[in-house]
Amino acid sequence: MSTNVVTFTIDGVEVKSAPDKTIIQAADDAGIYIPRLCYLKDLPPGGHCRVCTVKVNGRPVNSCTYPVAEGIVVENDTEELNSFRRNIIEMLFVEGNHFCPSCEVAGKCELQALAYRLGLLTPQMPYLYAQKELDATHPDVYLDRNRCVLCGRCVRASIHLDKKNVFGFENRGINMRISVNSNDGLKDTDLTKDDKAMSVCPTGCLVVKRQGYLTPVGKRLYDKKPIGSEIETKTVKS
Numbered sequence: 001m002s003t004n005v006v007t008f009t010i011d012g013v014e015v016k017s018a019p020d021k022t023i024i025q026a027a028d029d030a031g032i033y034i035p036r037l038c039y040l041k042d043l044p045p046g047g048h049c050r051v052c053t054v055k056v057n058g059r060p061v062n063s064c065t066y067p068v069a070e071g072i073v074v075e076n077d078t079e080e081l082n083s084f085r086r087n088i089i090e091m092l093f094v095e096g097n098h099f100c101p102s103c104e105v106a107g108k109c110e111l112q113a114l115a116y117r118l119g120l121l122t123p124q125m126p127y128l129y130a131q132k133e134l135d136a137t138h139p140d141v142y143l144d145r146n147r148c149v150l151c152g153r154c155v156r157a158s159i160h161l162d163k164k165n166v167f168g169f170e171n172r173g174i175n176m177r178i179s180v181n182s183n184d185g186l187k188d189t190d191l192t193k194d195d196k197a198m199s200v201c202p203t204g205c206l207v208v209k210r211q212g213y214l215t216p217v218g219k220r221l222y223d224k225k226p227i228g229s230e231i232e233t234k235t236v237k238s
């Protein structure tokens, strides 16, 4: 018999959800925060970053792509999973070139906020100091690959929300990078500063020029409250 509601638990809390939701969607609706980096509510899931990993009946899965099901037992806020997430965040820091104190998105950056929330201190892995290309050709925006975490949000937003196809991925493994659909950089694409693709970047990789410090440091989103609080405070858990 089909049902319109499935019931399951996340860290022992009973959650009810429509059967067509993913675990992260159901958790959000229930006011339970599952850390994430590439997932964004209005975009199709990318499944790239693995930060949203939870255990379902003891098995690790991406909560942004895994569907809810009756009776599943989901583990989320455990030291084992948070340690795994911390390692991913640490790898992203050492693979890129992140200098938060001088970065214009410090305080509103999801990577930085996740590091704080997960308790990442000085990375134990060696920094790679990779050479990454910056594209400042566009009059209104720039792309600083030093801060790119390859989440693919810009790729999906440009396709699905802006109905363009400005961004993509090129190369593989450690050489993978975000590409644009022009040989001469962003200036020859149809990207505008108002594109949704510009607002979904979780870091300071895609930035609108001349707007860097409109909100002063100290008064930005994650200066006031940790990442995830917007979900944890919106709904009372059952």
Ligand code: SF4
Binding pocket: 097, 098, 099, 100, 101, 103, 104, 105, 106, 107, 109, 110, 111, 112, 147, 203, 204, 205
């Ligand atoms: S993009 Fe985020 S993590 Fe990277 S330097 Fe800027 S604030 Fe720090």
Ligand code: SF4
Binding pocket: 147, 148, 149, 150, 151, 152, 153, 154, 155, 178, 200, 201, 202, 203, 205, 206
């Ligand atoms: S440019 Fe931003 S949105 Fe695009 S892949 Fe890099 S970090 Fe993600």
Ligand code: FES
Binding pocket: 035, 036, 037, 038, 039, 046, 047, 048, 049, 050, 051, 052, 053, 062, 063, 064, 065
């Ligand atoms: S948020 Fe699920 S894989 Fe990135």
